[in-house]
Amino acid sequence: MDVLQLPDRLEALARPTAQRIEQAKVLHPAFYTDQTYVQLERERIFGMNWFAAAHVHELSKPGDVKVVEVGTKSIILTRDKNHKLHAFYNTCRHRGARVCSTNASGCKQLVCPYHWWAYRLDGSLKSTPPAAVPKERKEELGLLRVPGLETFAGIIFLNQTPNPTPLRDSLGDLPAKLQRYDLDDMEMHAQKTYDIAGDWKLICENFVDFYHIDAVHPALSRFSRVDDHLPYQGGGQYVGFVTSPLTDCGGPGDSDKFNAFGRLRPIESNSALFFHIFPNVSVTIYPHSVYTLLTLPSKTQGRTEEQLTLLMAPGARREEVSQDEHMERCNALMDFVTNINDEDVVAIENLQVGLTNLDSQGMHGEFLPKYDWPVHRFQNMVLSGLRGTRIDEDVMPKLPDSFERKVLAG
Ligand code: FES
Ligand SMILES: [Fe+2]
Incomplete structure (x- = not known):
C-alpha cells in the first residue's frame, strides 16, 4: 500500500498518538473540530476503506x-x-x-x-x-x-475505491471469533435513529471506552463492572473486548428471557462480546441478541447520524412464551439498550463541547493504558486510515488473552 502524506499541521498533531500507548497522547482536538480536516477524513477514511x-x-x-x-x-x-x-x-x-x-x-x-x-x-x-x-x-x-x-455479520459494507481488496482482508481474525454466531440469520426487532452533536469518531470511541461505565451508566455499573472487561483482540481493523461471565440482574437481558444462539461454546453462552469494526459500526453481541450502532458522518463537522438496531438471535423466542409476551420482552430489551445509549449521547455531546474549547490551546489528552487501550487502538486506525494503510500491530500493546484461550479450549 502506498503511504499517503498528511498536511504538515496534521502530521505534527498526529505524531504523539501514533506511539506505543505508554508514550502516546490522545488524538488532538483538531481531528474532531477542524473543518479543513473533515474533508480529508471523508475522502480518505470513507472514500478509501470499507x-x-x-x-x-x-x-x-x-x-x-x-x-x-x-x-x-x-x-x-x-x-x-x-x-x-x-x-x-x-x-x-x-x-x-x-x-x-x-x-x-x-x-x-x-x-x-x-x-x-x-x-x-x-x-x-x-x-x-x-x-x-x-x-x-x-x-x-x-x-x-x-x-x-x-x-x-448481517451488515452491508461499501467501498468507493475501484477494485477494492476483499472486506475480509481487513477483518483479521474477527470472522473466526464470530463463527458460531449466526449473525446472517438474525431477526431485526427495532431501530432508533439519533442526530448527535458530536464527531462520528467520538461515538465510536465511546463504544470502546468501558472506563466510563461507572460515571455515565450508574444502573449498568451494578452488574457490568469496569474491571470485568477483558480484551478479545487479534490482528485486524477492529477493537474487541468482552465481559465474562455475565451475571443475571433481574433485567430484560437476563439469560432466562430468550434462547441463545444455537452453536455457542459454553463460555460464549455466558459472555457479552463488544466489537467495533473500523471505521463506523459497533456491535454488541449477547448470547441471545445483538445491538449495533452505525454512525455516518454528515456534511457538517461535529454532527453525526447514528442508527441503533436491535436484532434477535434466530429462534430467540422461548417455547413456553407466547408471541405477544416475546415481543414485550424484546421491547423491554430495546428500552434497556436505548436508555444506555441516551446516556452515552449526553456524554458524547459534552465531550465535543470540551474538545472545541481545548483545540485553541493545542493540548492533547492523556491515556490510562489499563482502560484506554481500545481508544488508543481506534485512534491509530484513524491515523493509518488517513495514510491509506492499516493499523501497525507492532505499535499496539500485547494484551492479556485469557478469554480467547478459554474459548479455544472449548
Ligand atoms: S431526469 Fe434527472 S436530472 Fe433530468
Ligand atoms: Fe456508554
Missing part, C-alpha cells in the same frame, strides 16, 4: 430502497427483483439531480423527480419520457455503481 452502510435486514425484500448519506456523498441501496443488492451514487445521469430522497419499499423503479428519467433497481436506465433513447445509450447511462459491496 465502511458500514446499513443492515441487510433493511433491504430484505425485492423493491426495498434505502438512501445513505455519508459526508457529502449520497448513496442508494437497492434490492432488485432477483434479490441482488446494489449500491449506486444518488445522482441522475441526465443533469445530475438527486434521484431518491427517502427510503422506500415495494419499488419497481427509481424515478428522478426533475425530468422523470427512470432506472431499474439494478441501476440500468429504463426510460427517458417522453423521448425514446436508443438502446445502446440506455445501456451506457445506468446509475453509477459504488465499486465495492459486501456483507458481513
Whole structure:
C-alpha cells in the first residue's frame, strides 16, 4: 500500500498518538473540530476503506430502497427483483439531480423527480419520457455503481475505491471469533435513529471506552463492572473486548428471557462480546441478541447520524412464551439498550463541547493504558486510515488473552 502524506499541521498533531500507548497522547482536538480536516477524513477514511452502510435486514425484500448519506456523498441501496443488492451514487445521469430522497419499499423503479428519467433497481436506465433513447445509450447511462459491496455479520459494507481488496482482508481474525454466531440469520426487532452533536469518531470511541461505565451508566455499573472487561483482540481493523461471565440482574437481558444462539461454546453462552469494526459500526453481541450502532458522518463537522438496531438471535423466542409476551420482552430489551445509549449521547455531546474549547490551546489528552487501550487502538486506525494503510500491530500493546484461550479450549 502506498503511504499517503498528511498536511504538515496534521502530521505534527498526529505524531504523539501514533506511539506505543505508554508514550502516546490522545488524538488532538483538531481531528474532531477542524473543518479543513473533515474533508480529508471523508475522502480518505470513507472514500478509501470499507465502511458500514446499513443492515441487510433493511433491504430484505425485492423493491426495498434505502438512501445513505455519508459526508457529502449520497448513496442508494437497492434490492432488485432477483434479490441482488446494489449500491449506486444518488445522482441522475441526465443533469445530475438527486434521484431518491427517502427510503422506500415495494419499488419497481427509481424515478428522478426533475425530468422523470427512470432506472431499474439494478441501476440500468429504463426510460427517458417522453423521448425514446436508443438502446445502446440506455445501456451506457445506468446509475453509477459504488465499486465495492459486501456483507458481513448481517451488515452491508461499501467501498468507493475501484477494485477494492476483499472486506475480509481487513477483518483479521474477527470472522473466526464470530463463527458460531449466526449473525446472517438474525431477526431485526427495532431501530432508533439519533442526530448527535458530536464527531462520528467520538461515538465510536465511546463504544470502546468501558472506563466510563461507572460515571455515565450508574444502573449498568451494578452488574457490568469496569474491571470485568477483558480484551478479545487479534490482528485486524477492529477493537474487541468482552465481559465474562455475565451475571443475571433481574433485567430484560437476563439469560432466562430468550434462547441463545444455537452453536455457542459454553463460555460464549455466558459472555457479552463488544466489537467495533473500523471505521463506523459497533456491535454488541449477547448470547441471545445483538445491538449495533452505525454512525455516518454528515456534511457538517461535529454532527453525526447514528442508527441503533436491535436484532434477535434466530429462534430467540422461548417455547413456553407466547408471541405477544416475546415481543414485550424484546421491547423491554430495546428500552434497556436505548436508555444506555441516551446516556452515552449526553456524554458524547459534552465531550465535543470540551474538545472545541481545548483545540485553541493545542493540548492533547492523556491515556490510562489499563482502560484506554481500545481508544488508543481506534485512534491509530484513524491515523493509518488517513495514510491509506492499516493499523501497525507492532505499535499496539500485547494484551492479556485469557478469554480467547478459554474459548479455544472449548
Ligand atoms: S436530472 Fe434527472 S431526469 Fe433530468
Ligand atoms: Fe456508554
